[in-house]
Amino acid sequence: MIATLARIVGPDNVDASPAARVTYSVDGTVGYRGAPAAIVFPGSGQEVARVLKAAAEHGWPVVARGGGTSLAAGAVPPEGAIVLSAARLTHGPDINPAELEAACGAGVTTGELQSRAAALDLFYPPDPSSQSVTMLGGNAATNAGGAHALKYGVTRDYVSALEVALASGEIIRVERGTGTEPLLDLFIGSEGTLGIVTELRLRLLPAPPDARTVAAHFETVHAAAGATLTILNAGLVPARLEFMDAVAICAVQAARDRGLAGVRAVLLVEFDGRPEIVDADIDRAAGLLGPVAIRLIVPRTPAEEAAAWEPRRAITASLARLKPGKLGEDICVPRTAFPDAIAAIERLAAEMDLEIALFGHAGDGTIHPNIVFDPDDPAEVRRVHEAMAGIARIGIELGGVLSGEHGLGLVKKDFVPLMYDQATIARMRELKRQFDPVGVLNPDAMWPAPA
Ligand SMILES: Cc1cc2nc3c(=O)[nH]c(=O)nc-3n(C[C@H](O)[C@H](O)[C@H](O)COP(=O)(O)OP(=O)(O)OC[C@H]3O[C@@H](n4cnc5c(N)ncnc54)[C@H](O)[C@@H]3O)c2cc1C
Known part of the structure; x- marks a missing residue:
C-alpha cells in the first residue's frame, strides 16, 4: 500500500510512522479511535483520483480528512485505512469581487476564506465555531452550519460548484444552476462516503455594514x-x-x-x-x-x-476543565419545541446523574448538549452512551432531526433507524454503491450495517 501511494504522491507525501498513525487515529470526538495504516497528502485532484482508484482496486478503505474537527467521529478511520488529508489542496482562495465568488482547494480553511473576503468588504456566512482550523472541503462534506445559519443558511446555500474525485478514478465537476445540480447536492453532506471534494467555488455576499x-x-x-x-x-x-x-x-x-x-x-x-x-x-x-x-x-x-x-x-475550553472527557451532542428541533427540548434534556441529565451543558443556535433550534465525563469510569461512560440515545429520541419525538450540523459519522449512525425506515436506508446504501461499488469510501460512516 505504501509503495503504491508513494508512486502516486511521492514518498515525502505518505506517512506511515507510528506517530502519524496515532495522530490521525482520532478527530474531534472523544472516545472514538481508529487505526489507519497510512496517511497520504495528495497535491492535486488528479493525485486524489489516482489514490482512490488504487484503493478501490485493492479494497483499501479511504477516509478523507480536512481539519479533523468532526464531532461525529466522521474522520475516524477504520483499521488498516488510508487517511487522505486535504492539507496540500490549498490553492486560493481566488476571490472575484465582481462575481461575488471564491474558488479554492478543499484544504483552505474556512477562517482564511472569511478573513480574505472581509478584507474586500465581502462576507462568507457559514461559520462553524471551529472555523480557524476546519477546511472548506470538510465543511461541504458535512454541510456545516454555524451561528449565522438562522439568517444566512448553511454551507449548501453557498456552494456553487464542486470538483469531486470518485472511487472509479474519475474526476467530475458539478455546478448549481445546471443539469448537474442534483449531483452537487448529493455530495454536500455525504461525509466522504460518495467521493472526495478537491475544489470548490463558493458564493460570497457583500459584508453587512x-x-x-x-x-x-x-x-x-x-x-x-x-x-x-x-x-x-x-x-x-x-x-x-x-x-x-x-x-x-x-x-x-x-x-x-x-x-x-x-x-x-x-x-x-x-x-x-x-x-x-x-x-x-x-x-x-x-x-x-x-x-x-x-x-x-x-x-x-x-x-x-x-x-x-x-x-x-x-x-468549550471551560468545559474541558470540569472533566477530562466531553461529548458534543447535536440535535435540531422545530423552534417552537425549543423550550420543551431544553426541559426534557435537563430531566434526562438529572435521571442519568450526568452534567450536561446546553448551548447552541437557539434561533434555528440547534442544541449542543455537551456531556462531560470521565473516560476512565466505565459506569459513567455507559451512562453517557445511554444519554446520547436519550437525546436522539428527544430530538426526534419533538419533530426534530438527529443532527443539526455535525452530521451522522460513527456517532449517530446507530440512531439512524429511529429516524428513517429500512426502505429509506436501503435506498441510501444503493446510492452509495453507485458511486463506490467496492465500499472503500468512509465505509463505516453514516449508515448502519443492514439489519
Ligand atoms: C470546537 C468545535 C466547534 C464546532 N462548531 C461547529 C459549528 O458551529 N457548526 C458545525 O457545523 N460544525 C461544528 N463543528 C464540527 C466540525 O467542525 C464540522 O463538522 C466541520 O465542517 C468539519 O470540517 P473538517 O475540515 O474539520 O472535516 P473533518 O473533521 O476532517 O471531516 C469531517 C467529515 O467530512 C469528510 N471530509 C473531510 N474532507 C473531505 C473532502 N475534501 N471531501 C469529502 N469528504 C471530506 C470526512 O471524511 C468526515 O466524514 C465543531 C467542531 C469543533 C471541534
Whole structure:
C-alpha cells in the first residue's frame, strides 16, 4: 500500500510512522479511535483520483480528512485505512469581487476564506465555531452550519460548484444552476462516503455594514427559551441568536469571573445590516427582552461587543476543565419545541446523574448538549452512551432531526433507524454503491450495517 501511494504522491507525501498513525487515529470526538495504516497528502485532484482508484482496486478503505474537527467521529478511520488529508489542496482562495465568488482547494480553511473576503468588504456566512482550523472541503462534506445559519443558511446555500474525485478514478465537476445540480447536492453532506471534494467555488455576499448585539441574562433557561420565541414571533430576524444554560455559565465562571454569577441563562441576539436598521432592531429586541430578563447589556463599542460574546466562545475550553472527557451532542428541533427540548434534556441529565451543558443556535433550534465525563469510569461512560440515545429520541419525538450540523459519522449512525425506515436506508446504501461499488469510501460512516 505504501509503495503504491508513494508512486502516486511521492514518498515525502505518505506517512506511515507510528506517530502519524496515532495522530490521525482520532478527530474531534472523544472516545472514538481508529487505526489507519497510512496517511497520504495528495497535491492535486488528479493525485486524489489516482489514490482512490488504487484503493478501490485493492479494497483499501479511504477516509478523507480536512481539519479533523468532526464531532461525529466522521474522520475516524477504520483499521488498516488510508487517511487522505486535504492539507496540500490549498490553492486560493481566488476571490472575484465582481462575481461575488471564491474558488479554492478543499484544504483552505474556512477562517482564511472569511478573513480574505472581509478584507474586500465581502462576507462568507457559514461559520462553524471551529472555523480557524476546519477546511472548506470538510465543511461541504458535512454541510456545516454555524451561528449565522438562522439568517444566512448553511454551507449548501453557498456552494456553487464542486470538483469531486470518485472511487472509479474519475474526476467530475458539478455546478448549481445546471443539469448537474442534483449531483452537487448529493455530495454536500455525504461525509466522504460518495467521493472526495478537491475544489470548490463558493458564493460570497457583500459584508453587512454594521452588526451589533444585545445580551440578555435570565433567572431560568426556560425564560430564555421563551424569549427566543418572542423575538422570532415579533418578525425580527437576528443574524445570530445564541444561548447558553446554567451548566455552561458555571463552567465559564469557574474558569474566570466573567460577571455572570447568579445568571442561569444567557441569550446573545445580534442584528446586522444598515446602521439605522440595526439601531431599530436592537431597540425592539431590548423592548421585548427587558421585561423578562434580569439584565440587558447593549454594547456600545467593538471592545464591549467582543466582551459580550467572549463567554459563549469560552464554553468549550471551560468545559474541558470540569472533566477530562466531553461529548458534543447535536440535535435540531422545530423552534417552537425549543423550550420543551431544553426541559426534557435537563430531566434526562438529572435521571442519568450526568452534567450536561446546553448551548447552541437557539434561533434555528440547534442544541449542543455537551456531556462531560470521565473516560476512565466505565459506569459513567455507559451512562453517557445511554444519554446520547436519550437525546436522539428527544430530538426526534419533538419533530426534530438527529443532527443539526455535525452530521451522522460513527456517532449517530446507530440512531439512524429511529429516524428513517429500512426502505429509506436501503435506498441510501444503493446510492452509495453507485458511486463506490467496492465500499472503500468512509465505509463505516453514516449508515448502519443492514439489519
Ligand atoms: C470546537 C468545535 C466547534 C464546532 N462548531 C461547529 C459549528 O458551529 N457548526 C458545525 O457545523 N460544525 C461544528 N463543528 C464540527 C466540525 O467542525 C464540522 O463538522 C466541520 O465542517 C468539519 O470540517 P473538517 O475540515 O474539520 O472535516 P473533518 O473533521 O476532517 O471531516 C469531517 C467529515 O467530512 C469528510 N471530509 C473531510 N474532507 C473531505 C473532502 N475534501 N471531501 C469529502 N469528504 C471530506 C470526512 O471524511 C468526515 O466524514 C465543531 C467542531 C469543533 C471541534
